[in-house]
Amino acid sequence: MKHIALVLAVTAGQLAVAADPAYETELHAWRDAREKALRADNGWLTLAGRYPLKSGDNSFGTGTDNDLVLPPELKGTGPDRLGTLHVDADGKRVTLRPAAGVTMVAGGKSFTGERVFGTEPDWVGLGRLRMHVIVRDGRFLLRVADNESAVRKNFPGCRWYAADERFRVEAKFVPYPPGKMIRVVDVLDRASQQPCPGYAEFRLGGGTHRLDAIAEDGGLFFVFKDGTAEDTTYGAGRFLTIAAVPKDNATFTLDFNKAYNPPCAVSDFTTCPAAPRQNVLPVRVEAGEKYTKK
Numbered sequence: 299m300k301h302i303a304l305v306l307a308v309t310a311g312q313l314a315v316a317a318d319p320a321y322e323t324e325l326h327a328w329r330d331a332r333e334k335a336l337r338a339d340n341g342w343l344t345l346a347g348r349y350p351l352k353s354g355d356n357s358f359g360t361g362t363d364n365d366l367v368l369p370p371e372l373k374g375t376g377p378d379r380l381g382t383l384h385v386d387a388d389g390k391r392v393t394l395r396p397a398a399g400v401t402m403v404a405g406g407k408s409f410t411g412e413r414v415f416g417t418e419p420d421w422v423g424l425g426r427l428r429m430h431v432i433v434r435d436g437r438f439l440l441r442v443a444d445n446e447s448a449v450r451k452n453f454p455g456c457r458w459y460a461a462d463e464r465f466r467v468e469a470k471f472v473p474y475p476p477g478k479m480i481r482v483v484d485v486l487d488r489a490s491q492q493p494c495p496g497y498a499e500f501r502l503g504g505g506t507h508r509l510d511a512i513a514e515d516g517g518l519f520f521v522f523k524d525g526t527a528e529d530t531t532y533g534a535g536r537f538l539t540i541a542a543v544p545k546d547n548a549t550f551t552l553d554f555n556k557a558y559n560p561p562c563a564v565s566d567f568t569t570c571p572a573a574p575r576q577n578v579l580p581v582r583v584e585a586g587e588k589y590t591k592k
Contacts, residue, residue: 535573557586
């Protein structure tokens with residue numbers, strides 16, 4: 299504990315290092331793109347509901363007699379019963395069957411007959427309502443978005459620390475043996491095993507640290523937490539992504555100025571991973587996206 303306190307004190311006492319103008323321009327463009335995606339139609343700010351589906355028929359709409367009762371804000375987008383979602387007995391397919399007279403849209407095209415949901419995200423809907431089917435822990439769930447939601451309209455914008463070159467570090471990618479998995483627990487305390495190709499090793503705040511990586515979309519995904527959590531940043535941790543997996547033992551840039559909040563920071567209808575215990579850094583990473591409690 300004394301060592302951790304010393305590292306925290308040393309880090310807190312260091313002065314911020316101004317960023318190179320060209321880098322700062324690139325960083326601001328990256329942050330603008332993140333916020334634009336966050337504010338987009340069907341984005342995290344629009345989520346309005348998350349409903350588990352049972353085998354067989356699941357009626358849905360704003361009427362209280364539906365199996366899935368949609369938020370009252372969506373009332374008026376169509377009849378009280380918009381249709382039925384049918385989950386096949388083998389649990390491999392969900393078919394949407396709109397109610398008589400209901401026309402929906404998917405991919406910019408209108409349809410009235412039944413339609414099988416494709417690979418997520420396959421958004422369908424009408425008016426301000428959009429929805430798609432997701433799979434979690436082997437179960438189908440309906441995720442609903444309201445593109446006129448109050449959360450989206452009232453979002454104040456992302457808040458960031460100023461660009462600081464101290465937190466743009468050179469890291470070494472150290473591979474694990476093939477097949478390595480790590481245990482990750484989400485904010486609902488559900489655990490899963492995730493593929494972990496290696497870890498990033500780097501120096502920060504006077505010490506050497508490491509973060510286990512998760513393999514995702516051909517690159518690396520880091521979930522980490524630091525001394526700013528529950529203070530100026532999101533309590534469960536923040537995310538960092540690297541587009542491509544570095545070569546074994548090669549160096550790469552780990553830019554904490556691009557650390558960003560998980561979807562759970564803006565939506566009650568997501569389940570985000572919390573930082574694994576080994577990814578809790580004993581320093582304050584005063585870089586990247588901030589968070590203010592709701």
